[in-house]
Amino acid sequence: MLxxxxxxxxxxxxxxxxxxxxxDLLVRAGYVDxxxxxxxxxxxxxxxxxxxxxxIIRKNMEMIDGQELLLPSLHPKENWVRTGRWxxxxxxxxxxxxxxxxxxxxxxxxxxxxxxxxxxxxxxxDLPLHVFQIQTKFRNELRAKSGILRTREFIMKDxxxxxxxxxxxxxxxxxxxxAYEKIFKECGIGKITYRTLASGGTFSxxxxxxxxxxxxxxxxxxxxxxxxxxxxxxxxxETLKCTACNNAEFxxxxxxxxxxxxxxxxxxxxxxxxxxTDRDGHDKPVLMGCYGIGLSRLMGAIVEASHDEKGIxxxxxxxxxxxxxxxxxxxxxxxAAAKLYKSLQSAGIQVLWDERENKNPGEKFAESDLLGxxxxxxxxxxxxxxxxxxxxERAKDLMKLVKVKDILKHV
RNA sequence: CGGGGUAUGGUGCAACGGUAGCACGAACGGUUUGGGACCGUUUGAUCUCGGUUCGAAUCCGAGUACCCCGACCA
Numbered sequence: 001m002l003x004x005x006x007x008x009x010x011x012x013x014x015x016x017x018x019x020x021x022x023x024d025l026l027v028r029a030g031y032v033d034x035x036x037x038x039x040x041x042x043x044x045x046x047x048x049x050x051x052x053x054x055x056i057i058r059k060n061m062e063m064i065d066g067q068e069l070l071l072p073s074l075h076p077k078e079n080w081v082r083t084g085r086w087x088x089x090x091x092x093x094x095x096x097x098x099x100x101x102x103x104x105x106x107x108x109x110x111x112x113x114x115x116x117x118x119x120x121x122x123x124x125x126d127l128p129l130h131v132f133q134i135q136t137k138f139r140n141e142l143r144a145k146s147g148i149l150r151t152r153e154f155i156m157k158d159x160x161x162x163x164x165x166x167x168x169x170x171x172x173x174x175x176x177x178x179a180y181e182k183i184f185k186e187c188g189i190g191k192i193t194y195r196t197l198a199s200g201g202t203f204s205x206x207x208x209x210x211x212x213x214x215x216x217x218x219x220x221x222x223x224x225x226x227x228x229x230x231x232x233x234x235x236x237x238e239t240l241k242c243t244a245c246n247n248a249e250f251x252x253x254x255x256x257x258x259x260x261x262x263x264x265x266x267x268x269x270x271x272x273x274x275x276x277t278d279r280d281g282h283d284k285p286v287l288m289g290c291y292g293i294g295l296s297r298l299m300g301a302i303v304e305a306s307h308d309e310k311g312i313x314x315x316x317x318x319x320x321x322x323x324x325x326x327x328x329x330x331x332x333x334x335x336a337a338a339k340l341y342k343s344l345q346s347a348g349i350q351v352l353w354d355e356r357e358n359k360n361p362g363e364k365f366a367e368s369d370l371l372g373x374x375x376x377x378x379x380x381x382x383x384x385x386x387x388x389x390x391x392x393e394r395a396k397d398l399m400k401l402v403k404v405k406d407i408l409k410h411v
Numbered sequence: 412c413g414g415g416g417u418a419u420g421g422u423g424c425a426a427c428g429g430u431a432g433c434a435c436g437a438a439c440g441g442u443u444u445g446g447g448a449c450c451g452u453u454u455g456a457u458c459u460c461g462g463u464u465c466g467a468a469u470c471c472g473a474g475u476a477c478c479c480c481g482a483c484c485a
């Protein structure tokens with residue numbers, strides 16, 4: 001991608017009412033744009049990051065037998081009335097339709113996936129099943145806050161599992177928890193993301209959240225000082241010892257919830273009469289589980305966790321480009337950079353080339369730091385004198401000169 | 412939803428009740444070129460409605476929007 005053609009505009013002025021670092025950086029670097037409170041556009045740069053996160057999640061969901069599908073966002077009122085959530089779920093957006101009809105905008109999809117599953121599940125032979133989708137969710141939060149960390153419209157991955165019995169379900173649930181840990185690790189926040197025992201809300205006594213440590217987070221969690229488990233503040237009072245290792249010492253941390261998994265039991269199978277015929281010929285309710293990750297929130301959490309005073313520092317796995325090729329003025333430089341750009345591209349490397357000639361080096365470097373692309377490759381008259389280019393990792397201070405012909409060995 | 416704050420060019424900020432100004436950006440010309448360089452010219456704004464006043468960006472009222480704290484958060 002040529003930077004002069006990129007749909008974005010970097011801004012060196014700090015955001016006026018910036019409350020969270022991720023909001024300020026993502027807006028200023030042109031990754032996202034705020035349309036209104038809690039609603040954001042993802043610009044080309046931000047969308048690339050989102051797609052990369054999506055790819056990591058999809059891969060890991062498929063590894064635990066998830067089949068991807070796409071459910072509607074517009075739901076019939078009746079399904080929500082049936083589970084009682086038309087009235088009880090405060091964040092549900094409700095829309096008028098033609099005539100007397102009313103619709104819900106999907107804030108979660110149990111009300112859609114359970115009746116859908118009923119159409120394919122009849123026998124124990126049909127189970128287990130696992131489906132997931134990556135889709136926009138709507139929640140009428142009373143207060144949107146912290147940029148893309150808490151919005152009214154956001155991208156979420158939700159997986160639903162269907163099982164015949166508790167034992168098999170529990171095995172899968174743990175498998176899903178492991179997959180989650182893997183996802184957060186691959187997104188570069190594994191070390192600061194904790195599986196956290198939390199309330200199950202109206203679904204179950206407990207659930208498991210995945211909480212990423214950051215001051216921008218709105219949750220308080222207690223991280224076990226001995227193992228890697230944490231406990232959410234909401235249930236800390238009743239759980240004085242770590243459920244994993246029996247330790248009683250915890251460290252209090254602010255965190256943002258990037259994922260949450262629930263054992264739904266028959267909570268939704270019952271209202272939708274989702275059952276199967278078991279080996280013994282008797283009908284039994286299907287056991288359900290649901291597993292969510294907020295992709296857009298995850299993107300914000302990554303920035304909260306990985307930045308410095310100059311800008312974003314993307315983990316390579318989610319970065320919009322792998323290489324930021326920066327060419328300084330000079331006709332020879334431009335020719336050499338163009339050649340480099342082509343060879344990087346044909347090697348399958350995602351590269352953004354800052355070929356703008358009306359920008360001073362300082363400005364180019366500053367903007368490169370703001371954008372946070374993992375590897376910066378500078379071409380200038382100085383480097384070309386040595387038939388070289390300069391390599392610098394965004395996350396490190398060290399610069400090194402590498403021969404132009406050897407560039408592919410280093411990216 | 413309760414409480415608080417803010418609202419001025421595209422962005423960030425100024426302006427005692429009396430000529431709306433600065434920086435960044437953008438455009439044009441020129442000089443520069445390894446950390447947001449410089450010179451000149453130009454562009455472009457007081458959230459909406461009402462009130463007070465000779466006169467309102469400024470004071471008052473209502474509305475709207477955004478932000479922050481809290482509550483809420485399958």
